[in-house]
Amino acid sequence: MCAPLHAHTFRTVAMRCQTCGDATSPAYNECQRCATPLGLPAVLPGRPTYPVRGFGLAAAVAVGAATLAYLPGALFPLVGMRMARSAAARRDGDLLLGAVVAEGLFAVLYMVALLVAGVLVIIWTWRVRRNLDAFPGALPSLGPAWAIAGWLVPFANLVVPARVLANVARDSLWRRRTPPLVALWWAAWLLFLFADATVNKLDNDRYLELAETPRSRAEFTAYHDHYQRALGPRLVPALVCLVAGASFVVLIRRISAAQQDRLAKAAPAWPGWSAHPGWPTHPGWPAHPGWPAQPGWPVQPVTGVSPQVAEDPSVTSPQVPPGSGGTIGA
Template structure:
């Protein structure tokens, strides 16, 4: 049979799900705890992560190649027009990249907050990190090395109950931290060809393109988690609504059966087997 909590197959002869360990006698969601829609926001987050990865690849590989070509043409013609256009192109790419990253960050943090809040409505699920860490975990010094990864792992684990959650989260966080710190350690500068430096474009593109690929892998891992967590939480909330609707209908039906018909004197309930005086 299918567990109403995690949606996975479980042994019908046990009181607890063999996959998520939840008590199958409990509802999928608590009736008096608010839940938040995550499907639409999750899809928007996935699209934003894909766009951020594409823009980063564009600004890290394509724009430097175009800039190099403009610089070579300018140097051959003995003018500085190519350098100016290369700088303008780079500035536009930087602005677009920044705006896309801001939008992506807003979507990711809001999605993570909603997904974490939904855990409070799931019996048997929970986290030792509050929903506020979905925002504060990224900006708190030192804590931002651990908290975002830990929160994403707990949300994904409590929502999916899959063995691959740990490796995917680890891959995302490793690539994310690598992208944040390796460029500083390698002192990457894609404007070297505009500053009179010795410039090996092939070596630069190999390194910088590799870093953009690391960024894309991090974005892909996070998008994969966002999509599957959104789907799992949406399905569980829907199952909970069905259970609560059925319980409310059963309660209303029971009340209507025991209710006193209109016109019965005294307003008392008729005794079984007795006679109603009209």
């Protein structure tokens, strides 16, 4: 007579995502918060990664400096009106020439600040995009080269930088959708480019109508009226410049902090570790002895006695790989 069956209690051990720390479920192939495939580390071993905290801070400071450098030129009509009144009272055309020189210096200062910010932003963009290649679960739609070319190629620079940053923001900040901050930044930036170009053209056309060497009071007054009319339109690009600059600074800081925190979770390297020829691999991912098999991964069959176990004519022992870990590039 068979012995009665005893009830067994099965306990499910909840695994935690190595990227965000949330509990994972075997019902899904990836973490529902950060999209990291189950069982994979936060950073793929063997993939080059780049620190972004320092460059992120430098780029954010440069963007903020360029934003502030634009404001003196935008608000210069306030100074121009005072100088035009003084020139009319003294009948001194040199004061009007001084106003032109001062405005030109502000424009040069802004262009230098914009150039420095542009170089740092391009380097930072390339680094944060390159790091996505080492993040399991990231799905970049454009290659790292577009992180540079996207800013420089005409017409493409109206769309590509936003696409690259949207992708980086989603995969770095664990968002299923593009964060609204990306849309706010890019919309404000495009509006600034259009408004600034339009206002500058109108100002230049009106300035060419003024007397080159004013002599009468009416000619001096015309300069005052020119600066007075220019003030209102210039406030539009100044406002959207502040919005674009502030939102981009916040975006840079958030992405940099998120990526740097993830890089800090990279597993330490094993001394002398190298992949075994028999371990399974997945397209685009390096082989690793401790990773669990995922759907679609090829399984290496057991073909003989393990080289690490003494041969026994009656016992065959499969090789047991070491625990999970890895190495990252500097």
